[in-house]
Amino acid sequence: MIRYKRVALIGLGLIASSISHAIRRTGLPVEIHGYARSEATRTEAARLGLATIFETAGEAVEGADLVILCVPVGAMGGVAQEIAPHLAPGATVSDVGSVKRAVIDAVQPHLPEGVEFIPGHPLAGTEHSGPGSGFATLFDNRWCLLTPLPESAPAAVEALTGFWQALGARVDRMEPDHHDLVLAVTSHVPHLIAYTMVGVADHLRRVTEQEVINYSAAGFRDFTRIAASDPTMWRDVFLNNREATLDVLGRFTEELFALQRAIRLGDGEHLHAYFTRTRAIRRGIIDAGQDTAAPDFGRLASAKG
Amino acid sequence: MIRYKRVALIGLGLIASSISHAIRRTGLPVEIHGYARSEATRTEAARLGLATIFETAGEAVEGADLVILCVPVGAMGGVAQEIAPHLAPGATVSDVGSVKRAVIDAVQPHLPEGVEFIPGHPLAGTEHSGPGSGFATLFDNRWCLLTPLPESAPAAVEALTGFWQALGARVDRMEPDHHDLVLAVTSHVPHLIAYTMVGVADHLRRVTEQEVINYSAAGFRDFTRIAASDPTMWRDVFLNNREATLDVLGRFTEELFALQRAIRLGDGEHLHAYFTRTRAIRRGIIDAGQDTAAPDFGRLASAKG
Known part of the structure; x- marks a missing residue:
């Protein structure tokens, strides 16, 4: 259920354009306002009919009861400063950044009293970018993590939850620092590894x-495929989730070196014991009903190499 | 087209049981003989009707015109020694190991003259193992790499190619050492990274x-999922493709450290340049028509994190 009358999207790339398509898919009479820094992007977004496009971020957010910042993590602070004087009292400001603590630190100081800031992170995307890359089903059955602040009003969090659910997402809540650690493990470090490989x-x-x-x-x-993702977005992720990324990366290289050494020394016992343990971890996940041991997995992904 | 009358499978796990199911699917009157070292596996394979089961590897290969070694890479040499006196003149011996040079070194010295040895490697699998885990479609549209020896008779290579094609696979040929390097990059090191992560x-x-x-x-x-794969098989892969694995792993950690240092120092330019380059690589692959830029990729895999 979308309780907002006017949603402003700041930044008009893959995520914002998908939000626009997904809102339209609901058939609800929600006004969509939009702004992007680049004139080419604004022109393209207008041509695609994604939103009513404005020349400044300030104009775009005027009268909006939901403002979503869809810019790279490193640009959030500047955008927040720009829109702050134009925000309607009672409006909710959210974002779609892959890092939460750094965004909170960058955005919150700029926002006036009477405006709710509820950070968010939809776990969805493709390796394409720009206003033409979005589509209505991007968020279907994907998780959207909200990291409300201690002072966030429960009703505002409920409204934002309903918004993402209306767009097809499953919503979960998490403490911001925990979000950054979990994503370092499940996404940020794996992406760095993908780029490297x-x-x-x-x-x-x-x-x-x-x-x-x-x-x-x-x-x-x-x-x-993933290594083809937007370079600016990923640069900002690593620069802004530095501590958790370096922590997880340190553990990763430490373990990798132990395995590398076992290979060099021909220590089959060490390798076998390690691989037996990871197998048990995986089986534990299946036994707990958190994933499926579908027998057709072999068609989707090769485990043999 | 299967030109063999009797196929002997030595080792009766995921790959061998899938070969059995895939042969049966062709409807051709091919006899299937089988042997596994473990009595429990033999009993289970007999119960499943995968093959006519024998108590020794030697008996299993008698009269077979194709013998496929489906045991872990580290067990290939011992099995070759065991079956050598029992091989029919003119028979073809192949294998399904993920490493080729070490298998050739271990197997070839044992084989008598008049027997063709044509190493093979079907790139297919799941994280399950054992005689009950196979299925007829495992090889459909998957690659099977053959690494014939300089002395391999062209007709024998053709026959083995036809066999794998009849099982649904696409067949390619490769020089053994090149195979081991390619697989180190595309499979062995990525698997080691998966285990580590x-x-x-x-x-x-x-x-x-x-x-x-x-x-x-x-x-x-x-x-x-992949980290749940058979520990013995993977231990043997790393011990037997040691050089290529350590070579690729060395390059990997070197590049990863450069990125880690850039993150620590806040060097956004280095990160952005690196990510821009990997994006170009990926796009080059798509432009060359070697993979698809399917717009529904977003449903299969999240690039955003």
Whole structure:
């Protein structure tokens, strides 16, 4: 259920354009206002009919009861400062950044009293970017994590929850620092690894790109797609979730070195014990009913290499 | 087209049982003989009707015109020695190991003259193992790489190619050492990374398994499945493709450290340049028509995190 009458989207890339399509899909009479810094993006978004486009962020947010910041994490603070004087009393401001603590630190100081700030993060995307890349089903059955602040009004959090559910998402709440740690493990470090692995494959001139694509284990093939994601967005993620990323990365390289050493020394027992343990972890997840041991997995992803 | 009258499968796990099901699916009158070292496996395979089961590997290969070694890479040499005196003149011996040079070194010295050895590697699998885990469609549209030896008779290679095609696979040929390097990049090192990442997630007690499953980027979620694969098989892969694995792993950690340092120093330019380059690599692959830029990718795999 969408309780907002006018939603302002600041930044008009993949996520904002998908929000627009998903709002339209509900058939509800929600006004959509939009702004992007680049004139080319504004022109393209207007042509696509994604929103009523304004020349400044301030104009775009006027009268909006929901404002969603859809810009890279590093640009959130500047945008918040720009829109602050134009926000309607009682409006909710949210965002879609992949990092939450840094966004809170950058945005909150600028917002006037009487405006609710409820950070959010839809776990959805593709490797494409720009206003033409969005589509209405992007959020269907995907998680949207909200990280409300201690002072957030429960009714405002409820309204934002209903908004994302109306767009097809499942909503969960999380403490901001915990969000940043969880995403470092499940997304940020894996993405860094994906970028690195694609870079390595490219350096090895003896292996052709076609060989990489043809013979890649599933999972890794997805990673080559993922490594095509927006460079600015990902730069900002790593610069703004630095501590958790470096923490997880440190543990990762430590464990990887132990395995590398076992390979070099021919220590089969160490390798077997490690792989047996990760198998048990995975089975524990299945036994707990948190994922499926679907027998057709073999069609989707190769485990053998 | 299957030109063999009797196929012997040595080892009766996921791959061998899938070969049996896929042969049966062709409807051709091919006899299937089988042997596994473990009595429990033999009993289970007999109960499932996968093959005529024998008590020794030697008996199983008698009169077979195709023998496929479906045991872990580290067990290939011993099995080759065991079956050698029993092989029919003119028979073809192949295997399904994920490493080719080490298998050739272990198997070839044992084989008598007049027997063709044509190593093979079907790129297919699931995270399940054992005789009950196979299914007829496992190889459909998957690659099977053959690495014939200089002395391999062209007609024998053709026959084995036809066999795998009849099982649904696409067949390609590759030089053995090149195979081991390509697979180190596309599969072995990515798997090692998957094992490591699952181990790290498990160590981080502050992040729950349910959070890992719910909020994992695609690709990485596949990796948690892959990390449940057979520990013995993977131990043997790393011990037997040591050089290529350590070579690729060395390049990987070198590049990863450069990115880690950029994150620590807040060097956004370095990160942005790196991510821009991997994006170009990926786009080059799509432009070359080697993969698809399907717009529904967003439903299969999340690139945003």
